[in-house]
Amino acid sequence: MKIGVLTGGGDCPGLNPAVRGVVFRATARGHTVEGFLDGWKGLMEGKSVPLDRARVRNSIGKGGTLLGTSRTNPFKTEDGAKKVLATLASKGIDALVAIGGDDTLTAGRELLRRGGKVVGVPKTMDNDVNGTDWTFGFDSASSVAVDALERLRDTAESHHRVIVLEVMGRHAGWVALATGLAGGADYTLLPEEPFNETALVQAVQRAVRERGYALVVASEGTSVSPKLKSGEAEKDDFGHEILREKGVGPYLAGLLEKRAGVECRSAVIGHIQRGGPPTLFDRLLATRLGVKAVDLIDAQQFGKVAVLRGEEVVGVSFDEAVGTSKRVGASWLDLLHTFDG
C-alpha cells in the first residue's frame, strides 16, 4: 500500500515521533509512505514528499513537525474536498493517516464520509481531544510552562510581587491546570470556571501575607476581560477566535494591583510552550499512536482514531474522538483549589 500522512493544526512536540512511528511500521510491513506538506493544504495543492526511514530517523527528539502544518480546512468549500480526493487519486494513496487535534480529525471524518480511507492520530498541547486519556504535546508544553512559572517565582519572591503567567488553552484549561498544580501557583484560572474575582483576590492576599509574594496562572481562554467578548477577534479557518491579542494576563495583573494593593506583573508564555523537544511521555505516546495507525490500516479498520485508554493503545471511531472537546472536570477543579492561596 501507499500510505499518506499529514500533520494539521497547531504544532506540538510529538508530531515527529508520531510520523516516525508511521514510517517505521509501514516500511517494515512493505508499504511506502508519502508525507503531505502543511496539513490539509498539501493535500489540496498536491504537495508531498516521499518518506523513508532515513528521512525520519533522527526526528524522535525534535519539536515542531518536519512535514509543516497549517490551519487550512479543505471542507470549507466543496472545491477543497474535490481537490483532496483528486490528489489522493493522482498520487495513488491507498490510505491516509491524519495527525491533528479536533479540527484536523473532524476534517478526516469529512473525508471518510466522502469515501476516503482515513485513520486518525490525536495530538494537541491543549489535551482537549475526546476519546483519549491524554494527547501528546500536552506533557511537553505543560513542562515548559511549569519551568516558566519556577523562573517567575524567583522574581516574584525577590521583589515581593504578584506575577500572573498566561498560558495557552482556548476552550480547555488542561495546561493551566497542570501548570498551576505542578508549579505551585496560588490561584489558577481556567475557561471551565466562571471568573471568581473575590476568590482570586483572597488567595493572592493570603499568599502575599504568608510568604510575601504570589503566583497566578491563567488560561488565555478565561473569560475575565471585557475585551474577551466573543465576536470581536479575528477567526481562523475552523471558526476559532485567535486569542493572542486578548490579554488575560495583563488584565488580571492590572486588576490585582488595584484590588490587592501589591505590585503586579504579568508574562505571556505564548508559543514558547509549544516548542522544544518532546518529553519522554510524549515521545512514547506519539510513537505508539503512529505505529497503531498503520496497524489499523493493515487491519482495514478505516474510520478509526488511535487513542490511549489506560495503558492500552486502541482504535475508536472518529465520532467518539471528535466533535466535543474534553474539559477539565469537577474532581480536577476540587484538587486544584485545595492549593489556593
Ligand code: F6P
Ligand atoms: O490549538 C492549540 C493552541 O495552542 C491553542 O491553545 C492556542 O489558542 C492556539 O493553538 C494558538 O494558535 P496559533 O498558533 O495559530 O496562534
